[in-house]
Amino acid sequence: QQQVKQSPQSLIVQKGGISIINCAYENTAFDYFPWYQQFPGKGPALLIAIRPDVSEKKEGRFTISFNKSAKQFSLHIMDSQPGDSATYFCAASLNQAGTALIFGKGTTLSVSS
Amino acid sequence: GAVVSQHPSRVICKSGTSVKIECRSLDFQATTMFWYRQFPKQSLMLMATSNEGSKATYEQGVEKDKFLINHASLTLSTLTVTSAHPEDSSFYICSARNRDRGEKLFFGSGTQLSVL
Numbered sequence: 001q002q003q004v005k006q007s008p009q010s011l012i013v014q015k016g017g018i019s020i021i022n023c024a025y026e027n028t029a030f031d032y033f034p035w036y037q038q039f040p041g042k043g044p045a046l047l048i049a050i051r052p053d054v055s056e057k058k059e060g061r062f063t064i065s066f067n068k069s070a071k072q073f074s075l076h077i078m079d080s081q082p083g084d085s086a087t088y089f090c091a092a093s094l095n096q097a098g099t100a101l102i103f104g105k106g107t108t109l110s111v112s113s
Numbered sequence: 114g115a116v117v118s119q120h121p122s123r124v125i126c127k128s129g130t131s132v133k134i135e136c137r138s139l140d141f142q143a144t145t146m147f148w149y150r151q152f153p154k155q156s157l158m159l160m161a162t163s164n165e166g167s168k169a170t171y172e173q174g175v176e177k178d179k180f181l182i183n184h185a186s187l188t189l190s191t192l193t194v195t196s197a198h199p200e201d202s203s204f205y206i207c208s209a210r211n212r213d214r215g216e217k218l219f220f221g222s223g224t225q226l227s228v229l
Contacts, residue, residue, distance in 0.1 A: 043119070101147075
């Protein structure tokens, strides 16, 4: 019930291409779904987040698509750049102060130039 | 805004010693902070929830006597790894939720602990 399943484990995309990472959750009580970007030796940085009352959210080159009925959400990175090469984590939680995030296992993205 | 500072960034210690890691919210108050542990190429695993002015809540399997957490103020939480052993070597990351910025959770830059 508390798991967040993320795929793929690794992804190689050519520069300018679209990177797509998928996540699925089980707990229907989750109502906050962020994506984090992490570079080696650094803490995760919040990229974009969505609530279940919307099906899509876009910020620059990053878009979250959310399918409440399927309990799935995905991150799309448009026009992928070598600087986007990092590990990406999806997460989920209850949107309550004091509630911890449950993370997916991560996707290592490599964007070739 | 919403900066979480974690110190030190890297520490090497001998087996049997104790190590303290600090997590500070620099420009906001955090009644709750979270401590995560991350092994190489793996996800973040929640260790404990640190509540200002009260005892921390530990996740199943995390030894509270080994990983001491103190949240003495609204801007500071500390994690002390007591009697560290090589298997405690890991990347430790703290995070804090900014009450003024809704549900967003901000992370420190992490501490790489190596126990010899």
